[in-house]
Amino acid sequence: MITLFWYPRTRAARALWLLEEAGLDYTRVFVDIRNPSATDPRLKMASPMGKIPAIIDGDVMMADGAAIALYIADRYPDSGLAPPVDHPLRGRYLYWMTFAPGCIEPAMAQKFGGWETNPQAIGWGNFDIMIKTAEAGLAAGPWILGEQFSAADVMVGSSFNFIRTFGIMPDSDILNAYVDRCLERPAYQRALDIDAVAAAELEAPSSSDE
Ligand SMILES: N[C@@H](CCC(=O)N[C@@H](CS)C(=O)NCC(=O)O)C(=O)O
Numbered sequence: 001m002i003t004l005f006w007y008p009r010t011r012a013a014r015a016l017w018l019l020e021e022a023g024l025d026y027t028r029v030f031v032d033i034r035n036p037s038a039t040d041p042r043l044k045m046a047s048p049m050g051k052i053p054a055i056i057d058g059d060v061m062m063a064d065g066a067a068i069a070l071y072i073a074d075r076y077p078d079s080g081l082a083p084p085v086d087h088p089l090r091g092r093y094l095y096w097m098t099f100a101p102g103c104i105e106p107a108m109a110q111k112f113g114g115w116e117t118n119p120q121a122i123g124w125g126n127f128d129i130m131i132k133t134a135e136a137g138l139a140a141g142p143w144i145l146g147e148q149f150s151a152a153d154v155m156v157g158s159s160f161n162f163i164r165t166f167g168i169m170p171d172s173d174i175l176n177a178y179v180d181r182c183l184e185r186p187a188y189q190r191a192l193d194i195d196a197v198a199a200a201e202l203e204a205p206s207s208s209d210e
Helices: 012-022 041-046 065-075 090-113 127-138 151-165 173-183 186-203
Strands: 002-006 026-030 054-057 060-063
Touching: 002 012, 002 041, 012 065, 012 151, 012 186, 041 054, 041 060, 054 065, 060 065, 065 090, 065 151, 090 127, 090 151, 127 173, 151 173, 173 186
Parallel strands: 002 026
Antiparallel strands: 002 054, 054 060
């Protein structure tokens, strides 16, 4: 049984989606990121920065969405979420898997921060270059590897869902259709439903507020 450290409406939603896609047994441990002192001490052992998502799977304790996705897809190959190591799509799979934390996330931060940088000197180019690169990668579709859905779609798809939710999605038919396609997946819907129920409970006024 896998333990997932999670809080609703955060990057931990990706790990929920991934575990739902993989069809694995897991249990969720709620981590109150608003009150770090109350956190389960196992989180710090799994996550050097104390951030979620993090998991425990037997002797394995680890954190970070992309690392968790790589681990789960390889550790549980029956999930069909990763091309095998000797498959021609393996390199492309690894590229897009690391594109999410390495390019999409910093480009989002740059967009929000309004930083001007030299795209040739910056690893993620800039927000517009990142968008054009993802559009080109998804042009054939329907998934980032073409016909095969993979754990890389969990990372890339959830990232573009964040981008759309935060209102910084450009006018892109390719990216909007991709996010819609991801959202149609029953596993993503189950993960988002779990998140939504927990978020609503957190937002509900407690009896002490009344
Ligand atoms: N690089 C990590 C970042 C995870 C992250 O920043 N998680 C946030 C929630 S979205 C968090 O745990 N914040 C609480 C904190 O930093 O104390 C990943 O991609 O999984």
